[in-house]
Amino acid sequence: MYKVDIQADTKDAAVIEARRNREKQRQSRIFNARYCKMGVDVESLKRQVEERKLRDEAEKQRSEAFDAYRVRYDKIAQMLEEEECQRRKQLNQAMVEFWEREQQPFMRREWDIHDPDAARKDFPARVSDDDPRCGPSSMQRFDGEDVNAQAKIKLQKELNKLTLGHQISQREKDLNDQKYADILDDKKRIELDLRALELTRLEEECRKAKAMAVADFNRAQAAEIAEQQRLAHQREQDDNFTEIHNHLTSNILMESPDLAQSVMGSHRVITSSWKGMTRAQLEAVQKTQAEQCKENQRLREEERQRDAEWDRQRHLADRAAMEMDAQEQNFRQQLRKGLDDYNRELAEAQKAK
Template sequence: MYKVDLQTDVKEAAAIEARRNREKQRQSRIFNTRYRTMGVDVEGLKGQVEERKLRENAEKERDEAFDADRVQCDKIAQMLEEEERQRKKQLNQAVVEFWKQEQQPFMSREWDIHNPEAIREGVPARVSDDDPRCGPSSMQRFAGEDLNAAQRKLQKEQNKRVLELQTTERKKGLANQKYADILDDKKRIELDLRALELARLEEECRRAKAMAIADFNRAQAAEVAEQQRLAQQREQDNNNAEIHNHLTSNFLTENPDTAKSLMGPQRVIVSQWKGMSAAEVEAVLKMQEEQCKENQRMREAERQREAEWGRQQELAARAAMVVEEEEQNFRRRLRMGLDAYNKELAEAQKSNLHYMEKEVYTNAPTAQYHLQFSTSSR
């Protein structure tokens, strides 16, 4: 059987070539010192740049959409403003039309005052003497004025009667005024007399009141003087009684019974206590002497206890010195043993190192040994 050359599978060859290319790219990335130490991922940066561009495009599209919405809103706002302006215009036109139809100047209540044609359109102030508009205050018809000459005689007779009537009324008024003046004078004289009488009576009442007040003041002054005299007499009596009470009181006589308290025989009232008696002083001195003896006994016992404590402390110090000396000797022996052990251990390590250098590590690596590293990315 003869050996023949078989064609390599195309897919397998392509896969092998692709693996080789990927391996070369991986080696170029791994063996590149700057790329490896700085950690720059070019593909990652490219991806970030693409993502940034996509984000910027999306933001741009969003801004454009917002701008379109804004323009649309502005147009709607302008349309609404135009509708509002038209509605206001129509409302103003309707108001003006209402004024023209329902609020004409001649329809107001004050039109008679402001009407420029009021004089021409108005009726005359006086049509005849019998015009009902000509009243007493119209100033259109006066006494003695008459447009009808035929009735002038009747007017004269009427004026004569009126004059006679006015004369009669004037005389009567003068007589009434004179009578009223007489009555007024009489009334004034009567009032003056009555005022004089009232003044006299008031003066008498004032004089009587002053006399009564003076009598009352004299009586009141006498009463006050008597009360003061009695008060001074009572105060003098009270002072004499107080002096007598002080002279005969337990405070000045120094009565010892007043210092006894109801709380017990051993209690006294401090504010009234006048001091101890001779028996009490003697008892106190005796008690002080006993207390002095007791204090001496306690001081002696305390001195004995302190001496005993001193002896105990001395014995404890001696025992501590002995224990400390034994501990130092033990530490010295322990340190000497450790030094000997460390020396033996150092000798053993030195011999082991000599053995490793002379017997075990005899084949030293060469430069060719180190060149086999970093030849693959795996």
């Protein structure tokens, strides 16, 4: 598995910045005496719902992309592991066949010492007059008894010739075996280089995918901030035009006799001409304030739950990244250990020759 870094700091900073912007907008609506309204701001709630849906959709697409990449890399790792198992099996089979073909007990130099049938294969002390084992110290043949000296010399030359030919063929065989071992070593080295290149390419693709995801998230966040600024500017202009219009059409300028009645609604009055609220109006205001307190508590609870869910998701992502790092490290250690074992076995086989 391969390493996947999720930039938690950037994500946390974006969440904090969005929260601050929402708090500033809420304060501007609450503490603005000219536009403060009793009740719930339906437009703001709708806008928050839409923003939450967009964030959830973006997060879902991002999670699906990461899941697809993770499944793909798992399949690639399984394929590489199966190929490695097949190669090891073939190498072990070749080594066993080599042992059975080239390293039999009777091929050893000291086989004549450890041969269990040596007594049955041995010859008597003297077979004939030309027995080559009967030397001066054998007390089996004395000077003057050797009548086949020329034949023995000829036989010795033929034996030397056969021995030399056997040594030459053995030398050629050893050279061919060394050349074959070198070819196998070169092929193994090339295969390991290709595998390292493949791993590097996969890591680069993962890094590019992560960079693209971060760039898409940043562009979406920048577009969202720009749209919020545009809407804030538009609302400010609308508020300014509304204020100008209210001043132009106010009761003071129009000299209306009904000075205590506000043009903003039946529930709005002019404080300079207002004589006080009725008991029913006071009860309605208290009821509205209680509902607003409950709504604020509910919104704070939802905000706390969202923050807890973000923290849990971030913790899961960090733990997944750590597990992928550990798996990648374990895979590299196993690969290195297998290569060391293979090189050690080759060295031992060459020493045994």
